[in-house]
Amino acid sequence: xxxxxxxxxxxxxxxxxxxxxxxxxxxxxxxxxxxxxxxxxxxxxxxxxxxxxxxxxxxxxxxxxxxxxxxxxxxxxxxxxxxxxxxxxxxxxxxxxxxxxxxxxxxxxxxxxxxxxxxxxxxxxxxxxxxxxxxxxxxxxxxxxxxxxxxxxxxxxxxxxxxxxxxxxxxxxxxxxxxxxxxxxxxxxxxxxxxxxxxxxxxxxxxxxxxxxxxxxxxxxxxxxxxxxxxxxxxxxxxxxxxxxxxxxxxxxxxxxxxxxxxxxxxxxxxxxxxxxxxxxxxxxxxxxxxxxxxxxxxxxxxxxxxxxxxxxxxxxxxxxxxxxxxxxxxxxxxxxxxxxxxxxxxxxxxxxxxxxxxxxxxxxxxxxxxxxxxxxxxxxxxxxxxxxxxxxxxxxxxxxxxxx
Numbered sequence: 001x002x003x004x005x006x007x008x009x010x011x012x013x014x015x016x017x018x019x020x021x022x023x024x025x026x027x028x029x030x031x032x033x034x035x036x037x038x039x040x041x042x043x044x045x046x047x048x049x050x051x052x053x054x055x056x057x058x059x060x061x062x063x064x065x066x067x068x069x070x071x072x073x074x075x076x077x078x079x080x081x082x083x084x085x086x087x088x089x090x091x092x093x094x095x096x097x098x099x100x101x102x103x104x105x106x107x108x109x110x111x112x113x114x115x116x117x118x119x120x121x122x123x124x125x126x127x128x129x130x131x132x133x134x135x136x137x138x139x140x141x142x143x144x145x146x147x148x149x150x151x152x153x154x155x156x157x158x159x160x161x162x163x164x165x166x167x168x169x170x171x172x173x174x175x176x177x178x179x180x181x182x183x184x185x186x187x188x189x190x191x192x193x194x195x196x197x198x199x200x201x202x203x204x205x206x207x208x209x210x211x212x213x214x215x216x217x218x219x220x221x222x223x224x225x226x227x228x229x230x231x232x233x234x235x236x237x238x239x240x241x242x243x244x245x246x247x248x249x250x251x252x253x254x255x256x257x258x259x260x261x262x263x264x265x266x267x268x269x270x271x272x273x274x275x276x277x278x279x280x281x282x283x284x285x286x287x288x289x290x291x292x293x294x295x296x297x298x299x300x301x302x303x304x305x306x307x308x309x310x311x312x313x314x315x316x317x318x319x320x321x322x323x324x325x326x327x328x329x330x331x332x333x334x335x336x337x338x339x340x341x342x343x344x345x346x347x348x349x350x351x352x353x354x355x356x357x358x359x360x361x362x363x364x365x366x367x368x369x370x371x372x373x374x375x376x377x378x379x380x381x382x383x384x385x386x387x388x389x390x391x392x393x394x395x396x397x398x399x400x401x402x403x404x405x
Contacts, residue, residue: 003094004058005068006075006084009034010098011181018096022068027061029054030070037070048080055087062092074100078120078142102140105177105205108187116140116207121147127255127319128278130159131303133208134172135275141206149176149206153195156208160192163293163306168210175207176200213300220272223265229294230263231287236327239381240353240398241265247351247377247402248323250274257321258282259311259336260328264292264304271301279304280318282311284330315339324350326363333359334366341370341403350403360399372403 005025007018014022014037022028028035028043035045044061048054048069061067074097075081084093106113117136122144126132129152133139143149153174160169174195178186180203188198218227225235236244244266250256253276258267261281271279281292281304289308296304307314312335324340326333333352340350350372354360364374377400384392 001092002062002064003066004062004084004088004092005066005094005096006081007068007070008073008075008079008095008097009037009070010073011104013037015096015098021066021096022070024066025068026065027057027067028070029058029067034070034072038068043068051083059088062088072101073098073104077102078118078122101177101180101205104180105140105175105207108177108180109175109189109207111138111175111207111209113138113140121152128159128303128305129155131278132276134168134210134300134302137210137212139208141208143204143206145202148202149174149200149204150196150198152206152208153192157192157196159302159305163296163302165297168297171211173209175209177205177207179203180205213298215299218299221269223269223272223299225265228263228265228268229291229298230265231291234288235263236265236353237381237395237398239395240379240400241269243377243379243400244325244351244353245269245273247400248325248349250277251322252276254278254322255280255319257315257318257324257340259315259324259326259340260330261292261306262288262327264288264295264306266325266327267292267304268295268299268301271304272299275303277303278319280307280321281305282307282309282314282318283328284308284310311336312339315343320345322348324348326350326352329359333362337363337366337403338370341367341372341405344372344405346405348405350405352401352403354399354401355396360401363401367401367403370403372405375402375404376400377402 023041025043028038029046029048031048046057058067071080077100116138118140119132120142122142172192176188178201224238250270252274256270256279258281261267261283264281267279267281283289292306312332320343329336352363354363367374379398381395382392
């Protein structure tokens with residue numbers, strides 16, 4: 001059986017070993033930049049794009065000899081290696097990697113990368129880039145011409161201005177490595193504002209760094225009412241919050257609508273538990289909106305997008321949710337449930353917490369009317385201390401109503 005040899009091309013080009021093996025291949029596949037490494041070789045050369053016909057040609061050529069595929073750096077690191085493994089299997093594939101472009105870029109900027117988050121936006125759409133790029137102190141980003149460094153820097157500026165985080169806006173840094181290994185290689189380091197006004201080469205690698213958030217050391221699950229900024233007791237109580245999050249069965253990615261967010265306690269807990277989840281915290285009251293932004297800043301929950309407005313007026317502008325939590329409705333519960341139920345996918349969930357009898361009576365009927373399967377759980381909390389020195393504190397009962405699509 002002949003081999004499919006995947007060559008990782010480093011900044012200094014092919015190694016002597018790689019060049020020798022490539023010269024024995026009957027077909028060489030790669031992009032124009034990499035095929036220039038093999039221009040003196042006798043083998044047939046084929047562009048990797050479009051991918052489907054290239055894969056068909058590789059399969060046909062393997063019947064009669066070895067085939068070489070040229071790719072950047074380490075092809076098993078966010079590269080074509082995954083696709084080739086899926087198409088041809090482990091037995092036929094041979095991998096000769098070079099240093100990854102991430103390693104090369106981090107070496108240029110002298111940034112340790114063992115604690116760095118990796119994000120690929122190459123050929124991908126992102127719902128909320130700041131949530132991905134600010135989730136860690138150091139984030140390495142594979143870009144493309146649409147998700148270019150200047151564009152991403154501008155998105156970060158707009159988001160940090162929205163949540164009023166002036167210190168972070170000033171302290172974030174952007175590092176861009178352009179055309180690594182080429183004669184026109186360029187390294188850039190600067191502020192978000194400086195990066196937003198730059199023109200970068202299309203071939204680039206982006207690193208975003210930020211200072212640590214003080215609250216990042218706090219346990220992910222179990223924030224207390226005292227730790228979360230709120231007004232006049234308007235916060236989902238700790239025990240009810242735990243039941244609500246359990247009932248929501250949050251996905252690791254996707255969209256959560258937190259309607260009538262108040263302090264944003266559900267948003268913060270969800271965002272910290274699932275950093276790749278995008279949370280829209282909606283509330284029409286300025287005081288609540290301010291508290292949500294304060295909690296985003298305090299806990300570094302940059303995957304939360306605060307939205308100020310009346311829910312029925314703003315929900316149509318939001319992406320479809322995978323989960324919906326309704327903590328407050330401003331008297332428009334039927335309309336909110338109707339809008340949300342219509343937008344939920346199959347398998348989606350909506351949770352409504354009710355204190356007053358009218359909500360407990362109305363919400364299940366509305367959810368059922370819109371095709372949801374409904375379950376109700378009544379939660380009664382009593383808090384005491386040990387040794388017991390005074391009577392326990394009994395909280396108002398809450399009915400947690402879950403609609404499943």
